Amino acid sequence: MLSRTFLCLSIASMSTPLLADTVWMKNGDRLTGTIKVFDGGKLLLQTEYGGSIQLDWKKIATLETSNDLLVRQEGERNLNGVLVKSLKPADAGKVVIADGGTPKTVELASIEQILKPKPLVQDLTWKGNIDVSLDYKRAEKDTDDYDIDFKTSARHGLWRHNAKGDYNREFQDDVKTTDNWSAEYALDRFLDEHWFWQGRGEYKSDKIEELRRQRTLGTGPGYQFWDNELGAFSMATLLNRTDHEYDTGEKENFYALGVKWDYNRYLIGKAFELFTNGEVGKPLGNVADYTLDAEIGLRYKVTDWASLNMKAEKDVVAGSQGDLDETRYTVGFGVGW
CATH class of the missing domain: 2.40.160.40 (monomeric porin ompg)
Incomplete structure (x- = not known):
């Protein structure tokens, strides 16, 4: 029982960081946190170690998140973007979008805006x-x-x-x-x-x-x-x-x-x-x-x-x-x- 408990704690501690959003920079840096918004060429990443950090979109290699996001690409008619379930890392300058259908790889340069969907307010x-x-x-x-x-x-x-x-x-x-x-x-x-x-x-x-x-x-x-x-x-x-x-x-x-x-x-x-x-x-x-x-x-x-x-x-x-x-x-x- 004791060994199983330690095993469960080890798995939980190893899996917790995976819940965070991850951004890989072109210079090799890897940043974790929560993606808040992308607009005007800047990605806002909320981190525990440095607060809100603005990242230059052109300096980002790829990124990853398992949270729902609204992603708007060039030529998208919907001003709010399309709801995607996750973003997966790809080759430098690209990202894989999973929106419930077949995952597709797109250029980061084609993305104009990323927003968090606004839920119905329940709590104050x-x-x-x-x-x-x-x-x-x-x-x-x-x-x-x-x-x-x-x-x-x-x-x-x-x-x-x-x-x-x-x-x-x-x-x-x-x-x-x-x-x-x-x-x-x-x-x-x-x-x-x-x-x-x-x-x-x-x-x-x-x-x-x-x-x-x-x-x-x-x-x-x-x-x-x-x-x-x-x-x-x-x-x-x-x-x-x-x-x-x-x-x-x-x-x-x-x-x-x-x-x-x-x-x-x-x-x-x-x-x-x-x-x-x-x-x-x-x-x-x-x-x-x-x-x-x-x-x-x-x-x-x-x-x-x-x-x-x-x-x-x-x-x-x-x-x-x-x-x-x-x-x-x-x-x-x-x-x-």
């Missing part, structure tokens, strides 16, 4: 980021500028919770020139893989501009175009009820149709992230012309959790009591998970 998944930018300028006018933004999303099954907020403050020669903050919460209920219904609430406060407070409640359908290792893109059309309060004490409220978007795309082996989100609205009636709240930016990953970012934010309200038109450009540091 949570992702988000916090970006901070500080700007201190000492010149003819001393300027202190602070900007903090956060965004997070948690999904369990057919439900997704979204929250975001920001805080902006600026001083010029100890005179406050910007002082505002906002917070938003949205709840999505997925009807199928793509369609969902959203309900949301948002509050904005500004102590400097004519428009001091904005409160918005809305609901409507949305569509998730994609959500995978390379990013996500969704849009929602909402019927909103908005309340405005001005520095004069005047108030107005109106209903509006709004279109929200949320887009992010990882580039060059997830080293860079392009993102944009916001909402444009058209009030029903003559109380206001239109509203716009949007941002666009770029993040560069320094480590697995830390990044440098730069972005532009635009906030526009064309109303009957006064106009708000703000544009902010920030560069800062962030953390993500």
Whole structure:
């Protein structure tokens, strides 16, 4: 019995490394880990010994994995690629694809993208980021500028919770020139893989501009175009009820149709992230012309959790009591998970 136990342990210890994905480089190196994504000429390999490693696709001889992957080749009509059951090593510059039929050998150069298939979310998944930018300028006018933004999303099954907020403050020669903050919460209920219904609430406060407070409640359908290792893109059309309060004490409220978007795309082996989100609205009636709240930016990953970012934010309200038109450009540091 004792010898059988040792035999089983030995077999298990010898077979465990085989479960890892393997990449052979043209210079003879052999790397093991988990293949996360291939895009933009970079293969991202998650390792226990070095974290996420970016490998130049042209320097790879061949590779092996027993995990399901979506592989897209040149001329493939399906933008998500074809589901393959495994990749087996072959001669240098080639790989064997097993997709349930007869295995075939293809050139690595013919592969344009590799993704992990997105399973139906059963357990709780949570992702988000916090970006901070500080700007201190000492010149003819001393300027202190602070900007903090956060965004997070948690999904369990057919439900997704979204929250975001920001805080902006600026001083010029100890005179406050910007002082505002906002917070938003949205709840999505997925009807199928793509369609969902959203309900949301948002509050904005500004102590400097004519428009001091904005409160918005809305609901409507949305569509998730994609959500995978390379990013996500969704849009929602909402019927909103908005309340405005001005520095004069005047108030107005109106209903509006709004279109929200949320887009992010990882580039060059997830080293860079392009993102944009916001909402444009058209009030029903003559109380206001239109509203716009949007941002666009770029993040560069320094480590697995830390990044440098730069972005532009635009906030526009064309109303009957006064106009708000703000544009902010920030560069800062962030953390993500």
